Amino acid sequence: METLGQLAHGFAVALTPLNLLWAFVGVFLGTAVGVLPGLGPALTIALLLPITFSVDATGAFILFAGIYYGAMYGGSTTSILLNTPGESATIVTALEGNRMARRGRAGPALATAAIGSFVAGTVGTLGLTFLAPLVVEFALRFGPAEYFSLMVLAFVTVSAMLGASALRGLAALLVGLFLGLIGVDLQTGQARFTFGVPELLDGIDVIVVAVGLFAVGEALFLAAHPRPAEQAPLKVSGSLWMTRDDWRRSWKAWLRGSAIGFPLGSLPAGGAEVPTFISYFVEKKLSRRPEEFGQGAIEGVAGPEAANNASAAGVLVPMLSLGLPTSATAAIMLSAFQSYGISPGPLLFQNQADLVWGLIASLYIGNAMLLVLNLPLIGLWVRILSVPAPLLYAGILVFATIGTYGISQSPVDLLLLYAMGGMGYLMRRFDFPTAPVIIGLILGPLAEQEFRRAMTISGGDLTVFLSKPLSATLLALALLALIGPMLLRLRRRA
Amino acid sequence: MLWSRRQVLATGLLASASAAAPIRTGLAQAIEQLRIFVPANPGGGWDQTGRSMEMAMKSAGLIKSAQITNVGGAGGTVGLPQFINQWKGQGNALMVGGMVMVGAIIANKARNNLTETTPIARLTGEFQVVVVPAASPFRSMADLVAAFKADPAKVSWAGGSAGGTDHILAGMIAKAAGGDPRKVAYVAYSGGGPAQAALLGNQVSCGISGWGEFGEQVRAGKLRALGISADKRQPGIDVPTLREQGIDVELFNWRGVFAPPGISDAQRQSLLDLVDRMVKSPAWAEILKRYDWTDIYLPGDRYRAYIASETERIHAILKDLGLAS
Amino acid sequence: MAGGRAFGETLIGAGLVLLAGLVILETAGAPASPLYARVGPQAFPYAVGGCLLLLGLALVLRGLHGGGRDGVAEPDLAPVRARPVLWLLAGLALNVALIGEAGFILASTVLFLCVARAFGSERPLRDGLAGLALAGVAYAGFAGLLGISLGRGLIERLF
Incomplete structure (x- = not known):
């Protein structure tokens, strides 16, 4: 099979000492930022984007993917030991995991999370290996019209999954869309919303927005509203090993979680939060001991943890094969591709085979490294949680300066960063989600440009979006995603 | 171990002494530490030019060290005012720039322009190529131009951002063929790479980019090259020039270097000498080959005159395209 | 209500x-x-x-009308504590003001000090030294190893 040959070649790329080192640094850093509450993979990758100026693309993406996978592992540790999710995708893990830890079963909880993450990560990466080339075959026929319809589908599904309040999520998405409009219009060379500031002509860098929202905004929030008395992480006492009964209850949950996480992650909606919730409810439904849920049921850790890692692999499918980012982390990785002058999409698999397959192979390797890092070395990660908050946040803000000032050496960008921080504070204070801002900022300009390209090519004929079968199918799916839930709600009410 | 370290030091000193020798003898005034100002972010063509200059000058022993400063944004128009105002009178500084900056100054209505600097030399250029998908009915520029004149809306042109080199060439071709540049159905992509996908998928009629972006696909037979914008046929590239096909257009995406305003004649002369020696060094020849850059070296006053005529020419075509007033 | x-x-x-x-x-x-x-x-x-x-x-x-029916209540938070926020804002402002002329290392050290203070640290000497060390190492790593230009200020010119 062709895919296997390419994967073998990918392993040859990934197993060079330098790339192994990048993978290790990535998973190590990723676990660390996953463990620390408030630091996520999106922010970390944004802060490290300047390395794209001097590190080769393959190395940089192996590093970024390692951070992405690692954060999914690390987040569960904090959820279990501190009852504070280290990462938004590990909220559910805290439900059962922290209960288990309080009952002295932190070891098995951490173990089932780590092994489940490994199983699901491997299943998800296998899915990525075989699904992505299929999507590529399909996507080679995509023109501007099809891409625009795909973006419409992505917008609809992303908004549908915005969580608690659709209105708040949409507001965040629109702010991102507005930020994406700033700068010189690609199609006509006209400056929009630059207000005579030359630094704005190239648009607002995604790094500035991501770092401003996630790092500066978070720091402002925590300074203004300190958390009620910092709890100490629970001690990992007793055996780390799972009992025979734990294994029996975990393995099916791991597989079910993977089966839920990967497809949902690879849909253009993306995101890791929804699959974890679904997995939790599925496990609760299927369990023979539903009464244990809420008291520390191991399935409630195993399933969601697997779902979140499998969906992380799933998100990479549209990202690599279509150039369509569906999570904040993927959006920032897309901008890393852009800074190399590489455009992800179907041609990536032909023109940059080394990069793509090296990256995929490194995911298998990174997963294995993560299993080792997260089981025997768990004590190390727990210690990270005891870094004093003043030093931690001061350090984060220094790195935020590097990430911004290092791109352009312009104080204007620093001021923009702080403005974004102020906005991030307000959004955090009033519980508006911030990730949609990043998605809007990245997807908006893509959608606009594809729409206008399609219109220029068709000579102004709006029906191109419907007359091309692929495009029409995608739009029909978008319509279904839009009105489907409404219909269901009506039926339930009737 | 001390012994060997000393030995290394000694050989190092010897090497630098012999390397430094030409500085003392040759130049009007030696430049030991060169400052290179790149008005673009790291990674692009100007940055590559700046870093290549540093490499070539160092390996030819012309300078001891160079320090590169990047101030990116808006086609160089963010960096230019800084170079003109804050670097004024610095006799050891060079700014990298080129045709893109000439266009950006006009399109962005920038306050400063290149006549306020001290032009030193034009160094390299990349010619453009017009390509069509392999399955396209167009076999020559004549076919393409005829279709454009019959119905401009039916011929879509893919290339880099509006007002950039690719768009300028499209406008020049339309005008030379007797058509209206504003009628060009130009589909802007963020660069030659993304435009490639649209061409390979048969989404657009033709595409324009630097030879470096499309050359590989042309050699693989996936794209067909109709014409290049160079002044003459290029060795190893079997594609006719536009001029050969009756379209009187020649365009190089050129890059050159500029010194700050307010430097003395002696300082200008030593920079001219420095660049002249670099251009003639084997290291520079090696770099030109590696990046596929065409050597279009043009120093001093002739370069100044070239910039003036180039500014006029680009202003005219941007006006035709509706991007300048 | x-x-x-x-x-x-x-x-x-x-x-x-x-x-x-x-x-x-x-x-x-x-x-x-x-x-x-x-x-x-x-x-x-x-x-x-x-x-x-x-x-x-x-x-x-x-x-x-008192919020949506989707059950999203705004989190109840204590009123904003002014002092830490002011320390943090002062750090950010000084960072922008200093980074051009005084340079990255100095500006970052000041930022570090102010932010640590904002988060309740009362050991300025330790924070200053930690900030200086972090900024120095970061500068060496990014500017030296990765070739990312962070400008040259008072401390950077010493090397």
Whole structure:
């Protein structure tokens, strides 16, 4: 099979000492930022984007993917030991995991999370290996019209999954869309919303927005509203090993979680939060001991943890094969591709085979490294949680300066960063989600440009979006995603 | 171990002494530490030019060290005012720039322009190529131009951002063929790479980019090259020039270097000498080959005159395209 | 009595309405592009401006009526503590002011000190040294190893 040959070649790329080192640094850093509450993979990758100026693309993406996978592992540790999710995708893990830890079963909880993450990560990466080339075959026929319809589908599904309040999520998405409009219009060379500031002509860098929202905004929030008395992480006492009964209850949950996480992650909606919730409810439904849920049921850790890692692999499918980012982390990785002058999409698999397959192979390797890092070395990660908050946040803000000032050496960008921080504070204070801002900022300009390209090519004929079968199918799916839930709600009410 | 370290030091000193020798003898005034100002972010063509200059000058022993400063944004128009105002009178500084900056100054209505600097030399250029998908009915520029004149809306042109080199060439071709540049159905992509996908998928009629972006696909037979914008046929590239096909257009995406305003004649002369020696060094020849850059070296006053005529020419075509007033 | 709790929605909604006004006015004031483009550079800004206006109004209305029915209450938080926020803002302002002339290392050290203070640290000497060390190592790593230019200030010129 062709895919296997390419994967073998990918392993040859990934197993060079330098790339192994990048993978290790990535998973190590990723676990660390996953463990620390408030630091996520999106922010970390944004802060490290300047390395794209001097590190080769393959190395940089192996590093970024390692951070992405690692954060999914690390987040569960904090959820279990501190009852504070280290990462938004590990909220559910805290439900059962922290209960288990309080009952002295932190070891098995951490173990089932780590092994489940490994199983699901491997299943998800296998899915990525075989699904992505299929999507590529399909996507080679995509023109501007099809891409625009795909973006419409992505917008609809992303908004549908915005969580608690659709209105708040949409507001965040629109702010991102507005930020994406700033700068010189690609199609006509006209400056929009630059207000005579030359630094704005190239648009607002995604790094500035991501770092401003996630790092500066978070720091402002925590300074203004300190958390009620910092709890100490629970001690990992007793055996780390799972009992025979734990294994029996975990393995099916791991597989079910993977089966839920990967497809949902690879849909253009993306995101890791929804699959974890679904997995939790599925496990609760299927369990023979539903009464244990809420008291520390191991399935409630195993399933969601697997779902979140499998969906992380799933998100990479549209990202690599279509150039369509569906999570904040993927959006920032897309901008890393852009800074190399590489455009992800179907041609990536032909023109940059080394990069793509090296990256995929490194995911298998990174997963294995993560299993080792997260089981025997768990004590190390727990210690990270005891870094004093003043030093931690001061350090984060220094790195935020590097990430911004290092791109352009312009104080204007620093001021923009702080403005974004102020906005991030307000959004955090009033519980508006911030990730949609990043998605809007990245997807908006893509959608606009594809729409206008399609219109220029068709000579102004709006029906191109419907007359091309692929495009029409995608739009029909978008319509279904839009009105489907409404219909269901009506039926339930009737 | 001390012994060997000393030995290394000694050989190092010897090497630098012999390397430094030409500085003392040759130049009007030696430049030991060169400052290179790149008005673009790291990674692009100007940055590559700046870093290549540093490499070539160092390996030819012309300078001891160079320090590169990047101030990116808006086609160089963010960096230019800084170079003109804050670097004024610095006799050891060079700014990298080129045709893109000439266009950006006009399109962005920038306050400063290149006549306020001290032009030193034009160094390299990349010619453009017009390509069509392999399955396209167009076999020559004549076919393409005829279709454009019959119905401009039916011929879509893919290339880099509006007002950039690719768009300028499209406008020049339309005008030379007797058509209206504003009628060009130009589909802007963020660069030659993304435009490639649209061409390979048969989404657009033709595409324009630097030879470096499309050359590989042309050699693989996936794209067909109709014409290049160079002044003459290029060795190893079997594609006719536009001029050969009756379209009187020649365009190089050129890059050159500029010194700050307010430097003395002696300082200008030593920079001219420095660049002249670099251009003639084997290291520079090696770099030109590696990046596929065409050597279009043009120093001093002739370069100044070239910039003036180039500014006029680009202003005219941007006006035709509706991007300048 | 949910009225007071939806203050955030009203506030942010009003902000969005203002932004929408800016977007629409600015777009209307921009010169139309004479370029061949079936859909010009104004279409999307108008669409975004329109949507912002609708959403902003919806949020204001919902906020005034005491929040949505979707059960999202705004988190109850203690009032803003002014002192730490001021320390943090001072750090950010000094960072921007110093980074050009005084250089990255010095500006970062000052930022580090102020932020640590904002988070309740009372050991300025330790924070200063930690900040200096971190900034120095970061500068060496990014500027030295990765070749990312962070400028040259007072401390950087010593090397």
